[in-house]
Amino acid sequence: MLAYLVAVWLLLIGLYGVITSRHLVHLVLCLGVMQASTYVLLLAIGWRIDAQAPIYVDIPPRARVVDPVVQALTLTDVVVEATVVAVLLALSVQAHKRFGTCDPDALGALRG
Amino acid sequence: MSVAPLAVLVPVLTATLLAATSPVARRRVAGVVAVVAAIATAALCVATLVQARGGTIVVWFGGWTPRGGAAVGIDFAVDPVGAALAVFVAVLGVAALVMCIELIQVEDHLFDAIALVFIAAMVGFCMTGDIFDLFVFFELMSVCAYVLVGYEIRQRAPLEGSLTFAITNSIGSILLLCGISLLYGRTGALNLAQMGRALAEGPADGLVVVAYALVAGGLLVKAAAVPFHFWTADAYAVAPTPVGLLLGGAFSELGLYGLARVHWTVFHDVLAPHEAKVRAILVGLGLLTALVGAVMCCAQHHLKRLLAFATISHVGLFLVGIGLLSADGLAGAAVWIVGDGLVKAALFACVGILNDRFATVEEAELHGRGRELRGIGVLFCLGALAVASLPPFGPFVGKTLVEDAALKGGYAWVAAVMVVVSALTGGALLRVGLRVFFGRGRPAPRDAYSAGSDDERGGEDHEGEASLTRVSPLLWGPAVALVLASLAWGLWPGLVDAAGRGAERFVGTTAYANAVLRGMPLPAVASPLHGPGATGLLYAAASVLGAVGVALAAAAGIRERAPRAGLRALDGLRALHSGRPGDYAAFTAAGVALLGGLLALAIG
Numbered sequence: 001m002l003a004y005l006v007a008v009w010l011l012l013i014g015l016y017g018v019i020t021s022r023h024l025v026h027l028v029l030c031l032g033v034m035q036a037s038t039y040v041l042l043l044a045i046g047w048r049i050d051a052q053a054p055i056y057v058d059i060p061p062r063a064r065v066v067d068p069v070v071q072a073l074t075l076t077d078v079v080v081e082a083t084v085v086a087v088l089l090a091l092s093v094q095a096h097k098r099f100g101t102c103d104p105d106a107l108g109a110l111r112g
Numbered sequence: 113m114s115v116a117p118l119a120v121l122v123p124v125l126t127a128t129l130l131a132a133t134s135p136v137a138r139r140r141v142a143g144v145v146a147v148v149a150a151i152a153t154a155a156l157c158v159a160t161l162v163q164a165r166g167g168t169i170v171v172w173f174g175g176w177t178p179r180g181g182a183a184v185g186i187d188f189a190v191d192p193v194g195a196a197l198a199v200f201v202a203v204l205g206v207a208a209l210v211m212c213i214e215l216i217q218v219e220d221h222l223f224d225a226i227a228l229v230f231i232a233a234m235v236g237f238c239m240t241g242d243i244f245d246l247f248v249f250f251e252l253m254s255v256c257a258y259v260l261v262g263y264e265i266r267q268r269a270p271l272e273g274s275l276t277f278a279i280t281n282s283i284g285s286i287l288l289l290c291g292i293s294l295l296y297g298r299t300g301a302l303n304l305a306q307m308g309r310a311l312a313e314g315p316a317d318g319l320v321v322v323a324y325a326l327v328a329g330g331l332l333v334k335a336a337a338v339p340f341h342f343w344t345a346d347a348y349a350v351a352p353t354p355v356g357l358l359l360g361g362a363f364s365e366l367g368l369y370g371l372a373r374v375h376w377t378v379f380h381d382v383l384a385p386h387e388a389k390v391r392a393i394l395v396g397l398g399l400l401t402a403l404v405g406a407v408m409c410c411a412q413h414h415l416k417r418l419l420a421f422a423t424i425s426h427v428g429l430f431l432v433g434i435g436l437l438s439a440d441g442l443a444g445a446a447v448w449i450v451g452d453g454l455v456k457a458a459l460f461a462c463v464g465i466l467n468d469r470f471a472t473v474e475e476a477e478l479h480g481r482g483r484e485l486r487g488i489g490v491l492f493c494l495g496a497l498a499v500a501s502l503p504p505f506g507p508f509v510g511k512t513l514v515e516d517a518a519l520k521g522g523y524a525w526v527a528a529v530m531v532v533v534s535a536l537t538g539g540a541l542l543r544v545g546l547r548v549f550f551g552r553g554r555p556a557p558r559d560a561y562s563a564g565s566d567d568e569r570g571g572e573d574h575e576g577e578a579s580l581t582r583v584s585p586l587l588w589g590p591a592v593a594l595v596l597a598s599l600a601w602g603l604w605p606g607l608v609d610a611a612g613r614g615a616e617r618f619v620g621t622t623a624y625a626n627a628v629l630r631g632m633p634l635p636a637v638a639s640p641l642h643g644p645g646a647t648g649l650l651y652a653a654a655s656v657l658g659a660v661g662v663a664l665a666a667a668a669g670i671r672e673r674a675p676r677a678g679l680r681a682l683d684g685l686r687a688l689h690s691g692r693p694g695d696y697a698a699f700t701a702a703g704v705a706l707l708g709g710l711l712a713l714a715i716g
Contacts, residue, residue: 007290011286011290015283015697015701018279018283018693018694018697019694019695019697019698019701020694021694024275027279027693027694031279031282031283031286034282034283034286035282035286037286037290038286038289038290038293041290041293041294042293045293045294045296045297069296069302070293070296073244073293073296076244076248077289080248080251080252080255081282083251083255084251084254084255084258084278084282084285087255087258087259087278088258088275088278088279088282091258091262091265091271091274091275091278092275094265094271095271095272095275098265098266098268098271099268099271104275104692104693104694105692105694
């Protein structure tokens with residue numbers, strides 16, 4: 001139960017950060033916090049009390065294990081989100097290099 | 113064995129090849145290779161479509177077929193609607209890549225490689241039968257789109273557009289993934305069919321409501337429904353024209369396809385008792401999107417931005433078609449999406465030609481300068497009228513079908529709103545055509561919003577000396593071909609029947625699940641639809657005349673005589689589109705919360 005609350009908390013606090021951010025790198029990292037909430041949520045869904053890691057090399061085949069599917073999903077998710085963060089950080093670096101600002105509020109060439 | 117997986121594999125492998133040979137091969141060669149790969153993809157999609165007409169194609173990767181009705185592997189499940197959409201995406205991809213050869217002046221081949229991966233991801237999105245794969249393809253196409261939009265990174269506007277786009281859409285995909293996680297927690301399944309089965313056994317409780325709001329919200333961010341639409345205009349307005357063509361023609365619509373697919377395979381059975389209220393919510397959201405998009409479209413003087421808002425308003429209309437939650441509405445939306453997407457892609461291409469020649473897409477600066485491009489002008493105006501559902505173009509058939517479905521579903525007044533929206537968007541486009549290509553009416557006023565940012569204009573590569581030569585056939589060729597394709601789509605005699613049967617198959621939740629999980633043959637379906645009737649022609653006439661009226665009034669400068677309060681309201685609406693990613697994130701979150709709240713109220 002606690003894990004679900006943590007997931008919700010990470011999602012909301014990350015969203016708050018994205019909305020109020022004054023620096024692009026900060027904003028991208030807040031997005032990373034939101035992404036972390038999906039990892040926590042996925043792992044929490046697969047968790048079982050008193051269960052082991054789902055590696056059947058050295059445990060009996062009938063042992064209680066946590067759900068391996070969500071772990072695979074989390075790994076995929078980490079890869080996907082890392083790509084997104086990399087692209088966003090690259091764009092932020094370009095913004096700083098070319099226009100000398102990292103303030104998202106200074107972005108305003110596109111309006112209306 | 114089906115060729116469906118090859119339609120994803122071919123463009124991805126070609127993209128890898130292009131990226132690997134980037135340092136040694138010539139760009140021109142790479143461009144041609146990319147076009148050939150896109151044509152091969154389109155051919156494979158057509159082959160898939162032909163096969164899918166016989167029965168839903170189910171491909172289990174690695175031979176992991178379901179055991180006892182439970183999916184253990186990952187599948188492609190392609191039905192006619194998905195396959196047709198894949199063909200449409202691939203065809204637009206061919207047109208875009210042909211234009212890339214002429215328009216994108218970069219040294220390396222990564223642009224073509226990324227564009228191919230973009231196409232592959234969209235095709236995969238149309239074909240997958242697994243909700244997590246749906247998410248992965250969704251992310252893949254998003255990341256490619258971020259990069260393609262921001263490719264011209266030396267300019268300020270593309271960089272900003274790409275940033276806003278990436279931030280807003282990442283939030284959307286995070287919400288989507290949260291929804292998927294909740295559904296997995298409830299059902300223990302990731303296969304769409306199995307998930308729907310398992311969900312239907314439980315109650316329609318809070319978890320279902322939250323999951324639906326999260327999944328629908330995530331997909332509607334992509335689809336650019338109000339209030340998730342803010343990023344769209346910023347991104348589409350700065351994207352290089354070929355990319356804009358793909359985005360405006362197919363990208364948003366894929367979000368709607370995803371929503372429709374997930375709705376019918378996963379949520380349909382569990383929400384069946386509450387269908388009327390869900391329908392009201394979706395139709396309401398669609399109409400709001402359509403109206404906001406249409407009004408904003410009329411207010412724009414930046415041509416690509418104007419096209420972006422035209423896209424948004426039409427996404428709203430498609431959402432109405434899908435939101436009617438009937439096979440008829442879905443068939444109409446599908447026909448309309450393809451017909452409208454082809455025309456809109458052609459309009460993007462025309463704007464690309466203008467930008468290439470005059471290095472600006474501001475209506476005021478282009479006034480009358482397009483006279484030398486008479487042919488393109490005629491094409492543009494024809495396209496504008498087709499958007500306003502001029503018979504017998506594709507959009508006319510689709511719009512008529514959606515109107516009929518609305519009448520049948522007890523939403524007769526929706527048809528009237530649709531006429532107004534079509535007239536406004538078509539009229540705004542026609543106004544541009546008359547002013548730019550024929551010099552009619554007063555020049556557009558300087559726009560307060562775009563005046564402050566000079567570098568917004570010329571959002572892509574253009575070469576000054578090109579303006580003296582004739583327009584390259586690589587540019588006008590795709591535009592003409594796309595308009596003709598839309599005409600052919602509207603005139604194709606078997607279209608209505610095929611769409612009707614495809615839609616019946618699409619909404620047949622149980623038959624889909626049986627085909628996927630147990631390999632059972634599909635029951636035969638009949639199409640109850642018939643082609644456009646007298647009412648359809650009447651509505652179309654109203655739309656087209658309305659569009660002409662709007663265009664003439666706008667070109668004559670009705671803006672100066674408009675009531676002060678109306679203008680102030682319009683300014684308020686435009687001010688909401690502030691270009692700040694934080695604001696857009698807030699609107700997205702509020703939208704999902706609103707959607708969840710409305711659903712919770714409806715289901716009670």
